[in-house]
Amino acid sequence: MRRLLAILLPGLLLLTACGGTAPQPEPSSQSAGETAKFDSLKLTDNGDKKAPGVDFDKPLAVTQPTIKVVSEGSGDTVKANQVAKISILAVNGSDGSQLEDTFPNEPESLELNDELKTSSAVIYNAFVGAKVGSSLALAVPAQQSAPSASPSPSDGASPSPSAAAGPSQLLIIKVLSASDPTPVLDKPQGDAVTPPAGLPTVTEKDGVPEINVAGAPAPTALVSQDLIKGTGAAVKETDTLTVNYVGVNLSDGTKFDSSFDRGQPATFPLSGVIKGWTQGLAGKTVGSRVLLVIPKDLAYGDAGQGQAKGDLVFVVDILGVK
Secondary structure (H helix, E strand, O other): OOOHHHHHHHHHHHHHHHHOOOOOOOOOOOOEEOOOHHHOOOOOOOOOOOEEEEEOOOOOOOOOOOOEEEOOOOOEOOOOOEEEEEEEEEOOOOOOEEEEEEEOOOEEEEEHHHHHHHHHHHHHHOOOOOOOOEEEEEEEEEOOOOOOOOOOOOOOOOOOOOOOOOEEEEEEEEEEEEEEOOOOOOOOOOOOOOOOOOOOEEEEEEEEEEEEEOOOOOOOOEEEEEEEEEEOEEEOOOOOOEEEEEEEEEOHHHHHHHHHHOOOEEEEEEEEOOHHHHHOOOOOEOOOEEEEEHHHHOOOOOOOOOOOOEEEEEEEEEEHHH
16 A cells, blocks of 8 residues: 555645645546546556556646546446555656556555545546446646745736646556455454463453463564464555554553553554564454564564553454455
């Protein structure tokens, strides 16, 4: 998802920011902006794992974000609240040179939810209603230069940004599939696993795990032990997880954090947490309950963070992934 955001984010921001200056599409419109600029655009399909050939009259320059379905697929219609799997080719609008190509990689996920609809209705409307197999073109204006320092002497009006300088960026986005999002579980689901001796012990009271660290030695390496082996999708380091968890200090068992106590699961990108979580949860499956025993160098180091100090122990219920 991070690669997708790095490519799409500038366009999404421009699409959001242009609300007061550029015409907005009707709610049901799949196209928006200066779509006539795409009249010369021709794509040569090379399959799902290889970027299409792209040809267009150069330079391609737009003054507002422009999007259009340029090649319609023959698959199912993409629906609201589904997750679209997409690949992206980004090229320079001036000479057609390649800027980015995700086609050889695992497809990116784009959630067609209310958050996207609110932040960028143009993107949302283009995807919802498209068919799987379709290719969309998104042209993003070049970065505009700063407004002039003083109002126009002719009419005293407020300054406006000058015309876009430099080439536009063209994204070709292929819709590979669309499916309903995986539901978030209420609790772990899977087969119980008996952990080896010598680890902190975990019991359960009213559905909430309780950790006993008595007798557990300091870890010499990260321990990631299934207590319940879930049957869902495997977690990748680039995923965003929804989990319930409780964390204690290994030294004395003091609890320093618990989503169970807050009464609400936590959602976060696995790449944005301590290394012990990133390394310990990658490869685990949705529905699992995982015991993590994390050395301090994979947690918050010697300084700690708040009440979390030294080696840490967590029990993590993986309830959902996206």
